[in-house]
Amino acid sequence: MKNDRSLESGITVDNGMGEEELLARTAWFYYHDGLTQNEIGERLGLTRLKVSRLLEKGRQSGVIRVQINSRYEGCLTLEHALKQQFALKHVRVLPELATQNLSQRLGVGAAQMLMSLLQPQQLLAVGFGETTMNTLQHLSGFIASQQIRMVTLSGGVGPYMTGIGQLDSACGVSIIPAPLRASSASVAQILRQERSVQDVMLAASAADVAVVGIGSLRQKQQATILRSGYISEGEQLLYARKGAVGDILGYFMQPDGQLAANMPIHDELIAVRPEEMATIPMVVGVAGGSEKADAILAALHSQRINALVTDESTAHAMLAAL
Numbered sequence: 001m002k003n004d005r006s007l008e009s010g011i012t013v014d015n016g017m018g019e020e021e022l023l024a025r026t027a028w029f030y031y032h033d034g035l036t037q038n039e040i041g042e043r044l045g046l047t048r049l050k051v052s053r054l055l056e057k058g059r060q061s062g063v064i065r066v067q068i069n070s071r072y073e074g075c076l077t078l079e080h081a082l083k084q085q086f087a088l089k090h091v092r093v094l095p096e097l098a099t100q101n102l103s104q105r106l107g108v109g110a111a112q113m114l115m116s117l118l119q120p121q122q123l124l125a126v127g128f129g130e131t132t133m134n135t136l137q138h139l140s141g142f143i144a145s146q147q148i149r150m151v152t153l154s155g156g157v158g159p160y161m162t163g164i165g166q167l168d169s170a171c172g173v174s175i176i177p178a179p180l181r182a183s184s185a186s187v188a189q190i191l192r193q194e195r196s197v198q199d200v201m202l203a204a205s206a207a208d209v210a211v212v213g214i215g216s217l218r219q220k221q222q223a224t225i226l227r228s229g230y231i232s233e234g235e236q237l238l239y240a241r242k243g244a245v246g247d248i249l250g251y252f253m254q255p256d257g258q259l260a261a262n263m264p265i266h267d268e269l270i271a272v273r274p275e276e277m278a279t280i281p282m283v284v285g286v287a288g289g290s291e292k293a294d295a296i297l298a299a300l301h302s303q304r305i306n307a308l309v310t311d312e313s314t315a316h317a318m319l320a321a322l
Contacts, residue, residue: 019054022046026054027064078315082308085322086300089282090117090307093315102288102311107134110211110286110309114139117282117307120146122208125272126160127153127249128180129213129224131286133163144168151204153212154249154271155197156180159228176200178270180250181230185267192270205276212305214287216246216295225250231265239263246295248274248285248304255294257302274304282307293317 017025022044029035029043030051037051044051058064075093083091092109114135118124124143126132136143143150150171152160155178164173178197182188191197204210215223217240225231225247231239244252244260249271252260259266259274277283285305287296290313297318299305310318 023054023058027058092309094311096312103131106131106288108138110135111138115142123149125151125153125204125207125210127212128159132213136163137166140167143171152176153204154180174200181268188268204272205279207280209282210280211284212248214285214295214299216292218291245298253298257298288314290317
């Protein structure tokens, strides 16, 4: 059969073709004729691995140049730049579309990324925030069908309900039974020592994948942590004066990604700490809007996230700030 196909294509498999000719024929069959790598191997008498290596060598050497004529081309370029700059495992940049709700669109993009990352029966840890809750809304059917278990990364039931309330009743969710922020560091310490709280927080630290929002002090009244009543407007102003630009789970970061110093709130939180979150193999940050560019950069510098979903204008602003 192989010989018949070789004759039909006008190519003999034992004619001693050099690598350059093999590469050119492989590229033509793959990109022009749409043949699979297995089909190319049959025509040219090569293993599938050899075909794959030829295609990769052609791309790296410039013999093969792929031109993308699409409105998404700019997004793909931005994804590549962000991935290279911050050694991210996965990046999704959504094309700019001013007429649509950005938080909803980011939720769709994050849900699509999570569907490709999560395996059946794995554990997904979730941070609070509007965008992460939008993500859960678009994941509901997938979570149920794949028997994905979920756990919250922080206390505070209210900020989670818009997302968790949309899930199928069969979805298993473990919620930290405590507020996000206690009235004092001593109260937070006591709550953290409660067995029911410890168990959920340990489970969150052992999650397979996490998804978190990134808050920005530039959001002012629109910041979820302010709207939910966990910080006051006065505290928001004070944190900015202390050099903070944004937060993940209520932990406020400086532009270089380090936690802002002398912040009592950090000792009052009942939330998985940054060093505990580092044990989670895949942490997806979901955030967009030009006002969040500096906060997202801080999160990337901190290496607390290793995957990102954002939008085109924000990605441009981030790269321009480097």
